[in-house]
Amino acid sequence: MKVLNSLMRLRGFAFASLLSGACLTLPTDGALAHTHEWDLQGTVGAAVPFGDLSDVTETGVGLGFGLTRWANKWLGFHLGTALNMLGAKGAGPDLDLWHYNAGIEADLINPSTSNFRLHFNVGLGGTTTSAKDLDSQTDFTVNGGPNLEYAFSRRWNGLVGTQLYVIFATDTEVVLPVYVGFRYAFVD
Numbered sequence: 001m002k003v004l005n006s007l008m009r010l011r012g013f014a015f016a017s018l019l020s021g022a023c024l025t026l027p028t029d030g031a032l033a034h035t036h037e038w039d040l041q042g043t044v045g046a047a048v049p050f051g052d053l054s055d056v057t058e059t060g061v062g063l064g065f066g067l068t069r070w071a072n073k074w075l076g077f078h079l080g081t082a083l084n085m086l087g088a089k090g091a092g093p094d095l096d097l098w099h100y101n102a103g104i105e106a107d108l109i110n111p112s113t114s115n116f117r118l119h120f121n122v123g124l125g126g127t128t129t130s131a132k133d134l135d136s137q138t139d140f141t142v143n144g145g146p147n148l149e150y151a152f153s154r155r156w157n158g159l160v161g162t163q164l165y166v167i168f169a170t171d172t173e174v175v176l177p178v179y180v181g182f183r184y185a186f187v188d
Helices: 001-026 050-057
Strands: 038-050 057-070 077-090 097-109 115-129 136-151 155-163 163-169 173-186
Touching: 038 050, 038 077, 038 155, 050 057, 050 173, 057 173, 077 115, 077 136, 077 173, 097 136, 097 163, 115 163
Parallel strands: none
Antiparallel strands: 038 057, 038 173, 057 077, 077 097, 097 115, 115 136, 136 155, 136 163, 155 173, 163 173
């Protein structure tokens, strides 16, 4: 199982590296250009564990940060990182889950027709699980989720959303942060 997990992790990182290189070098098409090429997101909320992870941890705090490079008004390359701090149930240790991923983000509502936005991203990456007095462990992770956003200005969007992380550890772990946050667009 460890060999399979290592191969999946290497294949995921190789795919993310190729995708990132391709997307970062894409020129934007003036006719289809998004109102901006880059934006960043910040989130805070509750991280809800599921399955076996919910047997040993309780809901905790989730923090997230992301950066998107838009190729056109519909599709962009997304880099994300997040921290989920889960409290222990019983005598077990508190767990910190550090997620990092790369993937694609899509804008599902035309930004020129509404102040509302619906974004969806999906990615591949890793999660490092750490606990006090224990060795940390890094495992292959798949993530994805939607954001419902409202544009307050050309630069600032408020958002609510969720992001599902499926961690392929010895036992598959699942955590679902539910959050509020912002998106800041770098516009001219």
